[in-house]
Amino acid sequence: MKFLKQPISLIIALSLLMFNCSAGAKAIDKKIVKPFKVILLIGDGMGLAQISAASHYTNGELCLNLFNVIGLVKTSSGNDYITDSAAGATAYSSGVKTYNGAIGVGMDSLPVKTILEYALAQHMGTGLVTTCSITHATPAAFFSHQPSRSMDAAIANDLYSHPIDVVIGGGKPYFDIIKLQQLGYQVSSGNAIQWTMDYPKYFYFYNDSIHPPKWSEGRGDFLVNATSRAIKTLDQNKNGFFLMVEGSQIDWGGHDNDFDYTVKETIDFDKAVRAAYEFAKKDGHTLVLVTADHETGGLALNHGSLKNHTIEPAYTTGHHTGIMVPIYAYGPGSELFAGTIENTKVFYNICQLLGFNLGAH
Numbered sequence: 001m002k003f004l005k006q007p008i009s010l011i012i013a014l015s016l017l018m019f020n021c022s023a024g025a026k027a028i029d030k031k032i033v034k035p036f037k038v039i040l041l042i043g044d045g046m047g048l049a050q051i052s053a054a055s056h057y058t059n060g061e062l063c064l065n066l067f068n069v070i071g072l073v074k075t076s077s078g079n080d081y082i083t084d085s086a087a088g089a090t091a092y093s094s095g096v097k098t099y100n101g102a103i104g105v106g107m108d109s110l111p112v113k114t115i116l117e118y119a120l121a122q123h124m125g126t127g128l129v130t131t132c133s134i135t136h137a138t139p140a141a142f143f144s145h146q147p148s149r150s151m152d153a154a155i156a157n158d159l160y161s162h163p164i165d166v167v168i169g170g171g172k173p174y175f176d177i178i179k180l181q182q183l184g185y186q187v188s189s190g191n192a193i194q195w196t197m198d199y200p201k202y203f204y205f206y207n208d209s210i211h212p213p214k215w216s217e218g219r220g221d222f223l224v225n226a227t228s229r230a231i232k233t234l235d236q237n238k239n240g241f242f243l244m245v246e247g248s249q250i251d252w253g254g255h256d257n258d259f260d261y262t263v264k265e266t267i268d269f270d271k272a273v274r275a276a277y278e279f280a281k282k283d284g285h286t287l288v289l290v291t292a293d294h295e296t297g298g299l300a301l302n303h304g305s306l307k308n309h310t311i312e313p314a315y316t317t318g319h320h321t322g323i324m325v326p327i328y329a330y331g332p333g334s335e336l337f338a339g340t341i342e343n344t345k346v347f348y349n350i351c352q353l354l355g356f357n358l359g360a361h
């Protein structure tokens with residue numbers, strides 16, 4: 001009996017061990033390490049040619065070159081192979097393919113809840129940083145629900161009902177400063193970046209114009225400073241945060257077929273990417289995503305010199321194109337963004353990682 005007992009207990013012990021091992025392996029497979037802070041950086045109109053050119057002119061020193069999880073995003077909108085920035089941003093903000101021009105609404109023009117609204121409901125920190133008007137299509141699609149991107153006044157009005165902690169960009173003429181102050185915002189503006197504002201809520205307008213100027217016309221380190229400042233403020237929220245940063249004018253360089261404008265804006269945007277990347281590297285709980293809503297200009301790099309760091313570019317259009325755009329991911333959950341995905345999948349992946357209950361979304 002004694003010699004039987006031992007093998008039986010050994011078998012039980014072995015089988016328990018095997019069970020534990022397989023259960024453990026399954027648990028690890030299923031378990032994605034989740035971030036609780038997400039920084040989504042959108043280079044408007046930034047395709048691979050724009051990134052390749054910026055990399056060439058910086059001798060390969062782009063922060064984007066440090067990312068090792070890379071995917072491709074299909075950018076078509078709900079009604080056109082070629083998206084515009086409103087439908088492109090709504091795909092990222094709300095997970096729906098909608099018609100060109102739509103701001104945070106679906107094909108039926110009805111509001112669709114945005115990632116930023118889900119984050120607000122979870123008492124997370126929220127922020128928007130941009131180099132255009134805050135009412136412009138890309139940032140607007142994260143807080144506003146309007147049938148048309150041209151409705152700047154209505155879009156601005158939608159912001160009053162969204163207590164976003166940090167808002168930095170242009171668009172001052174569209175906002176009622178007294179009202180913002182009544183809502184608890186510290187409001188500041190001026191050509192010099194006077195970072196006197198801090199937690200909990202502030203609004204910073206680059207200047208009194210609708211849009212901040214081009215980087216080449218004196219915008220300086222506004223975007224990277226704004227990004228760093230927003231991260232520092234939002235990180236004081238113990239529930240985590242969602243921050244969207246836009247390099248708006250890469251797109252405008254494409255529309256103008258102005259290669260110098262395109263490249264300088266892309267290099268400037270990459271500095272903001274670096275601020276986010278460096279923060280995430282130290283933090284360990286932050287997912288950084290860098291992508292574009294679409295490519296602009298059909299930019300081709302036809303000839304170039306390695307010695308002189310020059311490129312002979314050619315634009316094929318003054319509008320957007322349908323080519324897939326890259327998405328770069330760094331940090332916990334980044335693996336979800338590898339492969340070829342629809343733009344709407346970016347929304348669902350972020351919501352899954354942040355644990356949002358989408359209900360009947």
Ligand code: MG
Nearest residue numbers: 044085138248
């Ligand atoms: Mg934009």
Ligand code: ZN
Nearest residue numbers: 045085251296
């Ligand atoms: Zn555009």
